[in-house]
Amino acid sequence: MTGPLAGVKVLDLTRMFAGPYCTQILADLGAQVLKVEDPRTGDPTRRNLPMKNSESAYFMALNRGKRSLTMDLKSAADQELLRSLISEATVVVENFRPGVTRRLGIAPASAAELNPRLVYCSLSGFGATGPYRDHISFDLINQAMAGFIDLTGNPDGSPVRVGVPIGDMAGGLYTAMAAISGLIHVQRTGSGIWFDLALHDVLVAMLDDVVLDYSAGGAAPVRRGRFGGRGQAIGCFQARDGWVAVDVSRPGEPTRALTVLGQSVATEADPADIGAALDGAVAEWTVADIVERLTKDGIACSKVNAIDEVLAEAVTRAPGMRFGALHPAAGDIENLASPFILDGRRAGTGTVSPLLGEANDEVRARRTFPVFEEVASKAEKATT
Amino acid sequence: MSDADAPSSRATAGQAPLATERFLCRGRSREMDVVRGLLAALGASVSADRTSGDSVPEVCYLDSASPPAASPSGSGTATVRVQPHSFPDGSRRPVSSVITAAATGLLDVTGEAGGPPSVPGVDLPAAVSGAFATIGALAARYAALQGRPVPTVEVPVYDASVAMLSYMAVSYFASGLVPARLGTSHPTIYPYNAFRALDGDFVIAPFTQRFWRNYCYAIGRPDLIDDERFVNFAARLKNKSVLDGILRPVMLTRTVAEWLDAMKEADVPSGPVLSVPDALSHPQTVHRRHLMSVAVAGGSAYPFRWARLEDAGEDS
Numbered sequence: 129m130t131g132p133l134a135g136v137k138v139l140d141l142t143r144m145f146a147g148p149y150c151t152q153i154l155a156d157l158g159a160q161v162l163k164v165e166d167p168r169t170g171d172p173t174r175r176n177l178p179m180k181n182s183e184s185a186y187f188m189a190l191n192r193g194k195r196s197l198t199m200d201l202k203s204a205a206d207q208e209l210l211r212s213l214i215s216e217a218t219v220v221v222e223n224f225r226p227g228v229t230r231r232l233g234i235a236p237a238s239a240a241e242l243n244p245r246l247v248y249c250s251l252s253g254f255g256a257t258g259p260y261r262d263h264i265s266f267d268l269i270n271q272a273m274a275g276f277i278d279l280t281g282n283p284d285g286s287p288v289r290v291g292v293p294i295g296d297m298a299g300g301l302y303t304a305m306a307a308i309s310g311l312i313h314v315q316r317t318g319s320g321i322w323f324d325l326a327l328h329d330v331l332v333a334m335l336d337d338v339v340l341d342y343s344a345g346g347a348a349p350v351r352r353g354r355f356g357g358r359g360q361a362i363g364c365f366q367a368r369d370g371w372v373a374v375d376v377s378r379p380g381e382p383t384r385a386l387t388v389l390g391q392s393v394a395t396e397a398d399p400a401d402i403g404a405a406l407d408g409a410v411a412e413w414t415v416a417d418i419v420e421r422l423t424k425d426g427i428a429c430s431k432v433n434a435i436d437e438v439l440a441e442a443v444t445r446a447p448g449m450r451f452g453a454l455h456p457a458a459g460d461i462e463n464l465a466s467p468f469i470l471d472g473r474r475a476g477t478g479t480v481s482p483l484l485g486e487a488n489d490e491v492r493a494r495r496t497f498p499v500f501e502e503v504a505s506k507a508e509k510a511t512t
Numbered sequence: 513m514s515d516a517d518a519p520s521s522r523a524t525a526g527q528a529p530l531a532t533e534r535f536l537c538r539g540r541s542r543e544m545d546v547v548r549g550l551l552a553a554l555g556a557s558v559s560a561d562r563t564s565g566d567s568v569p570e571v572c573y574l575d576s577a578s579p580p581a582a583s584p585s586g587s588g589t590a591t592v593r594v595q596p597h598s599f600p601d602g603s604r605r606p607v608s609s610v611i612t613a614a615a616t617g618l619l620d621v622t623g624e625a626g627g628p629p630s631v632p633g634v635d636l637p638a639a640v641s642g643a644f645a646t647i648g649a650l651a652a653r654y655a656a657l658q659g660r661p662v663p664t665v666e667v668p669v670y671d672a673s674v675a676m677l678s679y680m681a682v683s684y685f686a687s688g689l690v691p692a693r694l695g696t697s698h699p700t701i702y703p704y705n706a707f708r709a710l711d712g713d714f715v716i717a718p719f720t721q722r723f724w725r726n727y728c729y730a731i732g733r734p735d736l737i738d739d740e741r742f743v744n745f746a747a748r749l750k751n752k753s754v755l756d757g758i759l760r761p762v763m764l765t766r767t768v769a770e771w772l773d774a775m776k777e778a779d780v781p782s783g784p785v786l787s788v789p790d791a792l793s794h795p796q797t798v799h800r801r802h803l804m805s806v807a808v809a810g811g812s813a814y815p816f817r818w819a820r821l822e823d824a825g826e827d828s
Binding site for chain 2: 133134157176177179186188235236237239240241246254255260266269270275276279287288291293302304309313315317319323328329332333336337351352355357362363372373375377423427429435436462463467471472
């Protein structure tokens, strides 16, 4: 494996979204990720719809570039194998409910006896301490309890969730950060480290920018519907054939935008109250016309793209994020690579998710991490 | 026992993971503010200027969207370049965070079904691209410490925003179906959304068949479990409007607190829809912030909490 994390062995005891997202980032950066799964069902997301042949798109999106080992963690023999792999690992990432690792005999202090230089990351919905430590968590619940849902949607209507799983994703990102900072710590000190991360903490931390005024005694933040920022100078407007986002937050831009869209403007338009005027102006045009006219005048705007439109655009920047690969069960698939570009090469390109337990024979025979194929050779075959 | 006396608090007394590290962060942008904040939370010192002969790792915000010239690998200096908001077609069109969110699909999937797109209350393109840039900087620094070739890492803000589509993108590749705005709902699971109660909103997430059965008991409608129209995930999705018409009036009969007690009793994943002030003052938030603030210097900084591995057994 190549990449900045080449040689790092990650024992991946996670499932669902946040944990697998973390370990996929580590794999994209060159780490060898061995995913441990339940032998009967595997990661539950292997059954999430839609499927491509027998493979879940959801699972394929979050487990590129890993290898899969099935283990019955309640059996003594497999617990012994697990301890052996912990002894060899550089990083362990787990997202069991708090307390489970202790029952399995692999809590951080026990792991330290096996491997005192280990980076051990625990990720849960609410963390390992506090009144909610045992509360079951999903992205929806974390978005709700961190204020994200109340902060999003029409102020006169019902709140809505952020349409992408930002709670899970941010949890994965922050755990990846913790893991690599732990590697640096171990390199510098020779001592292992444990991280206790919570999706709730991560989302609350992401509010910091929003709550600056409130924390200083100002008004609480409120949801602003289709507008961003404080006034109406940044927002979504309905054109004849779809929605367009326009940003006229810089001085003079509201008036320029209205003029470009054929409105006569007697006085300088007020950014705080531009919404109704732009609604009227934008409604007369198609999205393409608006984007062309405003862009020519140096005003930031975009069609509000649906996912199919985004992914059509995403192929145009080389090296692109959309790539094709051959999956052993799903056949020809398309997937999304990493946003990282390393020395001009797109990270994650060409990797596919593992079949359940495909590394079993290799790991059980040698009682060690399996061999990881050089991904670069796959990337050469990938279409971008 | 107070938090300060608890084993968990003593366990956070380990040295900050990046206590030995210094990073150079250049450029003014929200993305770079995120990078600076995250590096500092992990214990690194962050400076704005390079001193003579200095080879500290560098995160810089580019002045333009043009791809940077590659620096030689193996130079030992980790470099991460955050490419500012730009479009992937290489055009020089002006762009900002909400525009990136619109272009990358984030706004199209956020909002009420059939209603206008909604702008999330948090600047997610900045938050996510800043997080990716921080990860890139740490990975490059680790490679340098290992004496291995150090790659130049680029993180285009646009690409980090596209990455948020994740499984939704791959689901589209597999099915050809384009997701729509769904309020708080899930595209393939119902119920899995917010409900209005007597005095506010709360969410439930019965992600498995067991949780669905528990939910039916919690709301006093065990008859729904064996109803052919709702017998499994596919059936409930097919008959979503019928089921919605049954559930919403029931949910309106009690307060949020009463429902959350019932859900907890029945083991149904659930939680209140909290305002930002209520989220900040929630007992769990207060506990975690307090726990981190009382840890000794260098022990932890919100939202990261760490401990020496051998000390971490009490609450893991």
